[in-house]
Amino acid sequence: MKTPKNILFLMADEHQAGALSVLHHPHVQTPNLDRLAARGSVFLNAYTASPICVPARAAVATGRYPHETGYWDNALAYDGRFPSWGHILQAGGVSVTSIGKLHYRNSEDRTGFDQQILPIHILNGIGQIWGSVRNPLPTKSKGGSMLGGIGAGVSKYNLYDMEVANAAVDWLNMPARTEAPWAAFVSFVAPHFPLIVPEEYLDKYPAQDMPLPAVRPGIDGYEAHPWVARMNDIEDSDAELGSDQRRREAIAAYYALCSFVDQQIGKVLDALDASGQGDDTLIIYTSDHGENLGMRGRWGKSLLYREATQVPLIMAGPGIAAGAQVTTPVSLVDIPPTITDAFGLPPDPDWAGRSLTDIAAEPADPRRVVFAEYHAVNSPSGGFMVADAGWKYHEYIGYAPELFDLESDPLERHNLAGDPAYAAQEARMRKALHAICDPARVDASAKADQDRLVAGFGGPEKAFRIGPSGATPAPGP
Known part of the structure; x- marks a missing residue:
């Protein structure tokens, strides 16, 4: 069986698993991810x-769950303390580059990349300290409107994603790419909020439809589980929408962002093929959460x-069946051993x-079990899923x-x-x-770590004022 020479690891942010036209979504159009799926497996x-950015991305880096690392929320970000797949590749002589959003602590930590191009990390290396205030919970979230606007336009995040795609294209076109094995992690913000998207994409999704x-x-007859209802007491973005x-307009804009990020991914896939490396490269596409x-x-x-x-997950390249669907449950923590395995490490x-x-x-x-946990903003206690x-x-x-x-x-x-049935x-x-894991023990450990963090910033009242209220700002003025 042919083995890959390189890896192209593509990630979106907040892409719902079913929002792909290859999975017959009635509205979403993702032609570039569809063609990736046609040459690979879904x-x-x-x-x-973990269904939140920073802990999910730390798990992708380290192959470990949040309760194993202590990266609980959007203030406690990956800092290189635990070995990443990038560290192993570097030790094995593979060049490792990131292009786009990482959401780690900073660019200075040794996190397994030889080069970081256009990185987004948590703000000022400390992130959303206010989200660590959980014991007791605040009465009102600092998050404000997570929707961040809805409709046609061009946000800083749209511009950033286009810049990431162009940087990835330029990187793939460098002559050095064909000389030695490489791994590139190319990461976009869309379809994460704000729900602002260029009109050409929004026009594909009439709100009334x-x-x-x-x-x-x-x-x-549906009522929210009390744990969820407690979250709604603190932050209720659905009520903010009002009608x-x-x-419908918010859903249309989200689907349009899915098409927008698909277009950016298409530019990168085209550049890979044009460089002559498409047949030698294992391609992975996923999202940090839904x-x-x-x-x-x-x-x-x-x-x-x-x-x-x-999350959506597509793989294509050497050793991967074309046009296949895999039903065995899998996790983002399966990605690190996939990457090292591809290089024989x-x-x-x-x-x-x-x-x-x-x-x-x-x-x-069908009996393989996957796991997730949540200990972050607005949660009254730890939540665990298998x-x-x-x-x-x-x-x-x-x-x-x-x-x-x-x-x-x-x-x-x-x-x-x-x-009983x-x-x-x-x-x-x-x-x-x-x-x-022992859920009660993990919950106590998460809250203890967060309490120490909050105390270090002067206690709950002061800590609640620290960190961005919405998404991490995009680079630039």
């Missing part, structure tokens, strides 16, 4: 390790339901995952658990936890979760 049950979220509190028309998009009355991420925890023995190349080549394993191909279990410290039959209830409307499934999934 992983249908891929999950983040956009369906409203299928699961909303107070509609068809169904505005919700997006609620109004489901359950929430916008953004931060929840354990599939909208926020599932041993994985870190402490990594939680396995090579996606191996998983894709094996018979489907899922296999058919069942999904949530455990919240201090709140009732949830169990979902994904085959009969893919939208996760009907909580089966506590129902499903006691065996609940016990199995709970056992799987507790084999990974």
Whole structure:
């Protein structure tokens, strides 16, 4: 079997798993990711390790879950303390470059890149300190409107993503690219908020054609879980929208951003092929987490339901079957061993995952369990999730658990936890979760770390004033 010489690792931010036309989404148009999927494999049950940017990206770097590293929230960012896949590649003689958003602590830390081009890191190396104030929770989020505007226009983030794509094209066109093995991590902001997008993309999505979220509190008997309702008490972006028309406009703009980032990815894929390296390069595409998009009355991420925890994942290149779909559950922590495996380098023995190349080549394993956790902004306590191909279990410290039959209830409307008819499934999934970590102990550890951080900034009242209220600012004036 032919092995790759290079790796091109592409990442978007907040791309909902199903928002791909290759998966027959009724509205979203992603022709460039579709053609990538046609030459490779789509992983249908891929999950983040944490539904928020900084912890998810630390997990992608280190192959470890947040409770193993202490990168809990958007103030505690990857700083190189744990070995990354980049470190292993560097030690193996592979050139490693990042182009675009990293969301680590800063550019000075040794995080496994020989070069960082146009990086975004947490603001001033400290990020959203206010989001670490959880004990006790604030009465109102500092986040304000996470939507950050809705409609046609060109935001700084749009300009940044175009600059990232152009920088990646220029980098791929350098003669040195063909001389030695390389790995490039190319990372975009879209479709993350703000929901501002150039008109040419928004025109593809008339607001009146956009369906409203299928699961909303107070509609068809659905009520939010108390852990989620507690979040809504602190920050309620759905109420800020105020009307169904505005919700449709927000959904249209989000889908347009999916098409916008697809176009940027297409530029990079075209440059790779034009350079003559396409057949020798393993390509990975994913997102750090998903997006609620109004489901359950929430916008953004931060929840354990599939909208926020599932991610798109496509692989193409040497050794990857073309036009295939992989149903075995996988995680973003499977990416580091995939990358080291591609170069014939041993994985870190402490990594939680396995090579996606191996998983894709094996018979489907519907019982493989994946895990995610959340300890960040607005959460009253730690939230923990395990899922296999058919069942999904949530455990919240201090709140009732949830169990979902994904085959009969893919939208996760009907909580089966506590129902004697499903006691065996609940016990199995709970056992799987507790084999990974002790949720109560992890919750206490996260809050203790965050309390120390907050105390170091003068206590909750002062700490709550530190850090950007929305997305990390884009570089430039």
